[in-house]
Amino acid sequence: METGIRVLLLTAALALLPGCATVRGWFHHGKHAAQSTDTQAGSPSGTTGPEEETPPRVIEPQVERRQIKVPRIKSSNVELGAFYGVLSIEDFGSNADYGITAAYHITEDFFFQGEAGRSRAGRTSFETLSGNLQLLTEAERRFTYYDLSLGYNFLPGEAFLGRGRAMTSAFYLLGGFGATDFAGDTKFTVNFGGGYRVVPTDWLALHVTVQDHVFQTSLLGVTKLTNNLEARMGATVFF
Amino acid sequence: MARSTTTTRSPPRHPCEQGKDLTRRAQWPARAALLAFAALLAVLAPAVSAAREYLQLFVAEPYLELHTGPGRGYPVFHAVPRDESVDVLFRRTDWFKVRTERGVEGWASQADMLKTVLADGSPFKFELGDQAGFSSHRYELGAFAGEFGGANLISAYWSVSLNPQMAVEVAAGQFLGRFSNGETGDLGFAHVISADTRWSPFLTLGVGIVHIEPKGTLVVPENRTEQTAYVGGGIRYYLTRRFFMRAEYKAHYIFTKRNQNEEADEWKLGFAFFF
Numbered sequence: 001m002e003t004g005i006r007v008l009l010l011t012a013a014l015a016l017l018p019g020c021a022t023v024r025g026w027f028h029h030g031k032h033a034a035q036s037t038d039t040q041a042g043s044p045s046g047t048t049g050p051e052e053e054t055p056p057r058v059i060e061p062q063v064e065r066r067q068i069k070v071p072r073i074k075s076s077n078v079e080l081g082a083f084y085g086v087l088s089i090e091d092f093g094s095n096a097d098y099g100i101t102a103a104y105h106i107t108e109d110f111f112f113q114g115e116a117g118r119s120r121a122g123r124t125s126f127e128t129l130s131g132n133l134q135l136l137t138e139a140e141r142r143f144t145y146y147d148l149s150l151g152y153n154f155l156p157g158e159a160f161l162g163r164g165r166a167m168t169s170a171f172y173l174l175g176g177f178g179a180t181d182f183a184g185d186t187k188f189t190v191n192f193g194g195g196y197r198v199v200p201t202d203w204l205a206l207h208v209t210v211q212d213h214v215f216q217t218s219l220l221g222v223t224k225l226t227n228n229l230e231a232r233m234g235a236t237v238f239f
Numbered sequence: 240m241a242r243s244t245t246t247t248r249s250p251p252r253h254p255c256e257q258g259k260d261l262t263r264r265a266q267w268p269a270r271a272a273l274l275a276f277a278a279l280l281a282v283l284a285p286a287v288s289a290a291r292e293y294l295q296l297f298v299a300e301p302y303l304e305l306h307t308g309p310g311r312g313y314p315v316f317h318a319v320p321r322d323e324s325v326d327v328l329f330r331r332t333d334w335f336k337v338r339t340e341r342g343v344e345g346w347a348s349q350a351d352m353l354k355t356v357l358a359d360g361s362p363f364k365f366e367l368g369d370q371a372g373f374s375s376h377r378y379e380l381g382a383f384a385g386e387f388g389g390a391n392l393i394s395a396y397w398s399v400s401l402n403p404q405m406a407v408e409v410a411a412g413q414f415l416g417r418f419s420n421g422e423t424g425d426l427g428f429a430h431v432i433s434a435d436t437r438w439s440p441f442l443t444l445g446v447g448i449v450h451i452e453p454k455g456t457l458v459v460p461e462n463r464t465e466q467t468a469y470v471g472g473g474i475r476y477y478l479t480r481r482f483f484m485r486a487e488y489k490a491h492y493i494f495t496k497r498n499q500n501e502e503a504d505e506w507k508l509g510f511a512f513f514f
Contacts, residue, residue: 068359104380166307
């Protein structure tokens, strides 16, 4: 029985083999056929039959694709600058205030801002009335702060200077937190405020900012939240 | 200005040229100063030297709108017709400052720039600040507010991604409490468990230092700096564009010089962005 099946399979294989041999390429039949005709056309003997001849190519595509090298596009999202203004320290009067800012513009709406500033506290009314009494030493009167804020641009517009000059502008809101070193202690501080930015050139921006720095203190005997309002002008450069 | 100041071969000299040589020598400082000035100009005005390196793009849509500023609220003041080209000067957030063939400068949005083509007709592709970038990016920067061992904490971090799942993080913080103030510094690894989802949890592990300045009314203990190790975890939530929120917990183990080690919990919540 087994030999019968073997004979049958061998016969089937023998019958299939010549059929397979006639097929030149199982998967790239057309390509192989074209190549073979090309080589045969080049041979001087010309022994192939007329049914396998294909006309030679008229146009050889010799166009080279142009390689475009895309240069790196410069990003200008960082804003560095300085400011000068007035800081009103609660109970200690208003004094000059100066510092530096750094911002990173993430989207057209939002930006991160870090800032550090310094001012000097004046005398409280109690100190003024009592004569020589000093609540704080000179070193303790130094008011130093830093904060990290998130900014939101709104009301975009243009400011016009005369007839032929327009500068883009925007208002922005600021809110964040930081620390204030004042009266011999460092306090956690929350800051919030807003500002107006005018951009006269691509790289320069001018700012007017008003902010409140709020922190808790028990310096004058009662624990309370103090509001320290700041109004300032600044200039920044985009990088 | 670009003449070379060194020569390999000197031409035959006439005796009467000796005087000229002296005047030439006298010009040296002036020429050197001029060269230095040119070098300074090249440093200060990179736009001048890079003038020929601007990318040229062609408008493939019916027109390309130019705004007066880098934002959707700024009005459209110019339209570049199809097949005309623009030079890309620079990019600010999702806006491109471009210059037309006629010299008009304006701002084109990222969405409009995606529809322009290069000189060979292929589409202009660039990095988008979208959720794909949230899954895979190079750097992260963020700021937090929180609590460290019962004190208020202000903290910031910077991370470098090794791959979408693994990042090296550096964090610095300042804590301000009723009993002590101080600073922390951490360096460690973050493993993002599911980087390609909007809510993506992560685990952290690392080492650090803490500087503690105790406050005292009668007896003021000395300031001390200790080494720490931390393990923690958190979650990131993609908000929009390049923005995400990040909430994090870290359990710090403070290796003190005393008999007992200390532990401090750190909880924080903040905003971060990737670039």
